[in-house]
Amino acid sequence: MDLVELRGLVALLRARATDLTDLEAKSAVGGLPKSLRDTISAFSNDRGGTIILGLDERTDFSLADGFRAAAIRDALASACAGELEPPVRADIDIVDFGEGAVVVAEVPELDPRFKPCYVKSRGEYNGSFTRGGDGDRKLTDFEIHLLHTNRGQPDDDRRPVPDATIDDLDGASLGSLLRRVRQRQRRAFDGLGDEAVLRRLNVLTPDSGDRLVPTLGGLLALGQYPQQFFPQLNATFAVYPGVSAEDIPAGGPRFLDNRTFEGSIPNIVDEAVAAVLRNTSLRSFVEGAGRRDVYDYPVEALREVIVNALIHRDYSPYSRGTPVQIVLYADRLAVANPGGLFGAVTEDDLGGEGVSSTRNPVLVKLLQDVQLPDSDRTVCENRASGIPTMLREMRRAGSAPPEFHNRINRFKVIFPRHALLTSETMEWIEGLGATGLTATQQMALAQMREGRTITNQSMRNFGLEGRRATIELADLVGRGLAVRLGERRHARYVLVPSAGRPSISDVSQTDREGIVLAVLSARPDMSRRDIEVATGLGQITVLRTLDALIAVGKVEATAPARSPLRRYRIVSGP
Known part of the structure; x- marks a missing residue:
């Protein structure tokens, strides 16, 4: 890092008067702060970050009196190499600053295959951290579980549901699926009976014995009422009158609408989209000699954000008590699901051509052949087109682009309500x-x-x-x-x-x-x-x-x- 860049970062710290999510400054006059190991772990488990040592926050991030740059650089390098697991390969420099020098360390994000990074002396479950605001927070057991599953391919959607039977699947949906796949993939299913086809599609699988039962993915895609077995695998919807849950007019209702959507994923998507549209308004745009009417949130973008939340959420036992949450405020729509981005996909990749990593491959493959209610349209395409569709449709509607907020344990998409280019x-x-x-x-x-x-x-x-x-x-x-x-x-x-x-x-x-x-x-x-x-x-x-x-x-x-x-x-x- 050169002096110009360092000055820019210090100016940013002074303007904000605090540390930032990806930028930490400490005086380190008495030696390497113990808490710095937590910060290195947090940066490694998130999107990386920059550490500046030798600046005193109490004196507006000026050079700390008595700071020993060379000694702190060596101590920091030693901590990165020997006190964290896996070792952190930070880029550490001494940069001249005014009449002294500071130590600057660029901590890269760790490859998902090796997360979490943790402080050795405290162990994985007590020494793994993430960033929260301008501080470090210990990872929960659920977050560590998610990082472990990111190292490979989860199989939660392939697991059997022992208490369910084939009678818990919707007959009409099964028939439509069988006809579609036999027509589309004749060689794969030629000469096979219905039961064999459903096994090959991972709709059915043997339980601990030889009895065939639905898989979790099969039940969610084709079940009559999956919530009989998993009560919270649904979607909740709340409409608030203001811009927050606490923004309630005096004497007014807490919710303008509040409901839960259940059934199979196709039914949840259909009912959730309809409910959001009922609670929004139309806007008109002039195009040429005509007029185009659109909802506050374009229907295609709305459908994609709800589908993505349902098919890419975490379905492990840790999160089966958490529904997908759809919340409509006066100024925005927020859709959140348990489990952050899966695999090597990062926030920077979102919207890129062909960017995809599927946590639930059985479920996604099924839903590209399962149709939405009263429609010849399937639930998803499985072509990495969901987020590009959201971006395209919001642009076409003249709206601000969606905001993506990724954490280890949750992924949230926010659609601003207002038109951008009025x-x-x-x-x-x-x-x-x-x-x-x-x-x-x-x-x-x-x-x-x-x-x-x-x-x-x-x-x-x-x-x-x-x-x-x-x-x-x-x-x-x-x-x-x-x-x-x-x-x-x-x-x-x-x-x-x-x-x-x-x-x-x-x-x-x-x-x-x-x-x-x-x-x-x-x-x-x-x-x-x-x-x-x-x-x-x-x-x-x-x-x-x-x-x-x-x-x-x-x-x-x-x-x-x-x-x-x-x-x-x-x-x-x-």
Whole structure:
């Protein structure tokens, strides 16, 4: 890591006044902190992270007095190699900073085949950690189980359900499935009786004896009422009147709708989609000489998010008491399922062409031949098309892209309710005077205008590949429309105040300081005018912000106040 990048990270820490999910800073003056082993474990089990040692949070992340960089570097390398299992291959450097130096360690995410990473002295079940906010949290037994299953292929959907019989499967659904597979795969099933075909499809399997019983996957795909055997393998639906479960009008109802969907997965999908649509409204879009009406959440995207939650959730005994949860708020729809992303798929991969890893292969294979109720459409395609369909349909509807939140024990998708590129927003974008903006740049600006930070992943959710996302974000910075906070994996982009705010008074002091620090971290020794141009802030605002930063020792001036040579730079040392 070079000095410019380090300055960017320190500016980000100072702007946020705390550690971040993927960034940890400690003074380490008295030696390597014991808690740092937990952090290394957590970064390894999540998406990786950066550790900076030698900065004191109590003094606004300035250089810690008495820090010994070489000794701490050696101690950190020793801990990574000998105190964690498996050993962590961190990239550890000493970086000059002001009048001293700090130790920077880039901790990579561990290969899923070897997770969890744990502190040896505490053992796997007491020494495995994950990140929670800006701290470390011990993994639960369920989370460790999920990491273990990620090393191979789970077979929960292939397991027999001993108390069930073939009579617990729906006869009409069985008949339709048999006709479809015999027609589509004649060679595989030619000359076989129904029972043999169902065994080959893993709908039926022998139990501990020779008696044929349904598999879990067979029961979920074709059962009359799987909840007789697994009461919580269903989906719940709640509609709140406000933007949170606690946002309830005085004297108003707690729920606008509250129900549970049961039966087979095809029935759950059908009823859940219908229920969400009943609780949402239509929006109209002009297309050419006509008009197109769409729901707040496009039907295709809605169906895909519910199907994905049901077919990719964890079905191990640990989570059979947890349903898929569908929650509709005033401003968003959230769909969550137990079990995070499976296999080598990461959040960065979501939406990519051909990206797929199936936790429940028997169930998924069956549902590509099982039809939805009163339809000739099957439940899923098994072509890694679910998330790309969500992204495409949300874009077509002019909505903000879905947000993906992956944790070891849960995966959640959030659909924002509002339209992103409204006529008012488009007028604002045109008023910026920036010609030739791409559609994805316009969507990014619209989200930044709402106060959201944009990342490379955000742009990929708009449908761009990684390199193109980086180019388009850099172009927004070059046009003076956005400013970057942080570097590389920590880079976040926000709107410059003059582009997105009707009045500079609407920008908080913390926001102004963070933006000025971010600009100075990338270009040291800037004049006041340079800072005005780069940030979009007015002259008086820049001067007041610089005075505030100088007063707390974050920024220094290179010449007296009235000198034409006066420039500004970040204070690197204590």
